[in-house]
Amino acid sequence: MKQEQGLSVKEGQVQMKVEHTKQIKEVVNAVKAKNIQNVYFVACGGSMASLSLGEYFISKESLVPSFVYTSNEFIHRDPKVLGENSLVILRSHSGTTPETVSAASFAREKGALTVAISMDTESPLCQEAEYTVHYNYKDGSDALDGEVGIFYTLIFELLNVFAPDEKYSRVVNQLPNLEKLINKNVDLFSKVADDFGKKYKREKIIYTMASGAYIHHAYSFTSCLLMEMLWIHSNAIHSGEFFHGPFEITDFDVPFLVIKGEGASRPLDERALDFVKKYSNKVEVIDIADLVFEGIDDDLKEYFGPALAGAVTRLYADGLAEHTGHPLSVRRYMWKMEY
Amino acid sequence: MKQEQGLSVKEGQVQMKVEHTKQIKEVVNAVKAKNIQNVYFVACGGSMASLSLGEYFISKESLVPSFVYTSNEFIHRDPKVLGENSLVILRSHSGTTPETVSAASFAREKGALTVAISMDTESPLCQEAEYTVHYNYKDGSDALDGEVGIFYTLIFELLNVFAPDEKYSRVVNQLPNLEKLINKNVDLFSKVADDFGKKYKREKIIYTMASGAYIHHAYSFTSCLLMEMLWIHSNAIHSGEFFHGPFEITDFDVPFLVIKGEGASRPLDERALDFVKKYSNKVEVIDIADLVFEGIDDDLKEYFGPALAGAVTRLYADGLAEHTGHPLSVRRYMWKMEY
Incomplete structure (x- = not known):
């Protein structure tokens, strides 16, 4: 070396x-x-x-x-x-x-x-x-x-x-290792992400939830994938904030996509997840601990998790695009006018 | 003195x-x-x-x-x-x-x-x-x-x-001057806030939007008033972020409550507001410049605006509570269980 x-x-x-x-x-x-x-x-x-x-x-x-x-x-x-x-x-x-x-x-x-x-x-x-x-x-x-x-x-x-x-x-x-890991994780999650699209294709609103480094993935997914590309209402809720307001919106038919992080604030995600699973029938979890981390030292997983999460969450948007028949490339306003 | x-x-x-x-x-x-x-x-x-x-x-x-x-x-x-x-x-x-x-x-x-x-x-x-x-x-x-x-x-x-x-x-x-100003602004905005409640009482989702110091008022309103107390779906959008994803959700029937701030980032709010007014029929504006600032020096308005905004935005939640028949004190989970 x-x-x-x-x-x-x-x-x-x-x-x-x-x-x-x-x-x-x-x-x-x-x-x-x-x-x-x-x-x-x-x-x-x-x-x-x-x-x-x-x-x-x-x-x-x-x-x-x-x-x-x-x-x-x-x-x-x-x-x-x-x-x-x-x-x-x-x-x-x-x-x-x-x-x-x-x-x-x-x-x-x-x-x-x-x-x-x-x-x-x-x-x-x-x-x-x-x-x-x-x-x-x-x-x-x-x-x-x-x-x-x-x-x-x-x-x-x-x-x-x-x-x-x-x-x-x-x-x-x-x-x-990044290229190989992205490919392996895309393979690993593509079926479950497609199933997500099939199951949630009629939903008008899907909340996302995460904490730590992953709240930024939730924000991207909410703003750029759900709202911008799929025209699905959303809000990226910080799982540490969930019990201080947002949790009252939870009900049996309110969908949540929760990113359970690999890192310091994982306990926050776990607590929020326990709650939504109890009161909503529409909870999907992307558990970053389930990702393939081959070739990555154990103590570096907290750094590599956020590096790999984007490619995985993207699949969930692909699943919705496929089953709603609404390609991610469609826009109402962007590229069509001055604003 | x-x-x-x-x-x-x-x-x-x-x-x-x-x-x-x-x-x-x-x-x-x-x-x-x-x-x-x-x-x-x-x-x-x-x-x-x-x-x-x-x-x-x-x-x-x-x-x-x-x-x-x-x-x-x-x-x-x-x-x-x-x-x-x-x-x-x-x-x-x-x-x-x-x-x-x-x-x-x-x-x-x-x-x-x-x-x-x-x-x-x-x-x-x-x-x-x-x-x-x-x-x-x-x-x-x-x-x-x-x-x-x-x-x-x-x-x-x-x-x-x-x-x-x-x-x-x-x-x-x-x-x-705070007490007097809060009272005067509550008087000034109570009718329009009640009208807001009457007009939007059937809405299942209401977005809020703001920037600068006021994004925090939007966040409170979204998390604690709309989601927690009224069970209305929401997301507090930063008006500087609006055109970078969220704006594609805009449509004729998508409601926005926009706080037009008094301070440095007012131009961001104005730009976002111009856009939503064009493409949604359901836009309500709280213009902080319209508040009573009696007794406050002109160059201090940017400090006092955020001090007064909370009492005003609260009225909009009162209006929704009144016309939905859903008191702000009702909870599904809080005070009712351990979580």
Whole structure:
């Protein structure tokens, strides 16, 4: 095993594309060269939810305060702490989201170190930010070079700067398993997810519930898959908040899709799940502990669970799309008008 | 006008009860005596939403990083930054919320300065925390001694420590207007809120939408009033997130209650509102700019708007309760079982 600045390569193992490794190293070096005192994750919708995993692990494990903002709130709130000692990580799939492009300009004017994550390095967001981290998208390349592999490498390399720990190098070293694990878990869950679609195809509302890092998956699933792509009403309920209001909505015919996380807040999910199972006949659980984690050290499962959850939850939306006859690509407003 | 440690008293004006003033001063002095480097607001449900106003203003206007956590997530996440230089403000109306009591113990063990806000100083939460800030509840006393007056005094006195500005003393000095303003705004909005109840009484789902400090009012309204007390499905959508997923749910018959804020992110609300008004026939707006702000300086409206919004939004729930014949006091599960 060749160890090189935290990124290591095993003989015969998939390797990250050279330009990606280079981009991430540039960001890590820029962070090392500055006195970074806080990290902002800024994006919209599903991109914000993805970045939130970074905030989760950084706040849990390092002394660097980190924050998540939806792009326009970031600009209008204008947090006082934002400045020369800030690292601002922005993300937009296409790199064209206007609010996020503006947020990059705004952060740069404040003197922050700005990093854009996108599939298109020629995009306005990447032009606007000081550093760019590119990921491949549906071009047949390995998941290590896709959105999860790239983002995880960036975050765990940064964690290794903020709070050095051999664990983070192991996370990076085990990321080449990602592609295989995604495929295995997709195989494992595709039948149950299709059954979910068959069973819930008449539902007008489906609640999601999760906690910890997984609340961001629930948020994505609710906002981008159920509401946006399937026109099904929803709300992503934090399982720690469930008993402080939302639980009174529970009834025999109210559907819940619960992500039972693999990590610190699993007991919160378990408690909420025990309750909804008792009072609703329409409860489906995605138990992250049931996922295939082959090749991943036991103590790293809490990091890899959120890396794999997105591919699994997506299947549940595919199931609904299949059985409602409502393809995930259909929109009423997006791409059809100015707004 | 007699100026004394930031709290001042005008001749003939309502005065905060001596024990409340004393409690808040004790907290402020304890904060001054320590090297506070970060602030955590920790509570559940509606109490968490109320505390979030503190995070909003502190992050917007001071260099002290601040964070909001639902109590159990706080304990399980165990943020690394939490320690001797942390101020942890916890809140529970009754002071009995078990997760919040545990969060207080947890924070104290970490060496943080803990402050409990509650209507009952004998409660477990107040026993657990180092400092207590009491507020009166429905005992006929002035709003200055109620939950809003007390919390606002605490937050703006703290802001005056973290980022001294004469504005914050003016906020505190103008808080004696609260009672009169709440009454006037309740009078102003009671008819339109009752009409709302009449018009929307058959709805099974009502979305709320807001941004900035008001997203927390939307969250409270969604979780505690619509879902908990009225059993109406809901989701509090951030108006900056609306176009990044949720807006595809909009249709002619999908109801939205939009809080158009008075403050930095008002343009976000306006943009979302323009859209929903075009594609839904069921849009109701609470425009905070329409509230009575008598006695409040123009540049302080952004602080006072969130202080007054709760009393106004509550009326909309009263309207629904009246016309659905479903009193806000009815529960299916709470107070009826262990969970």
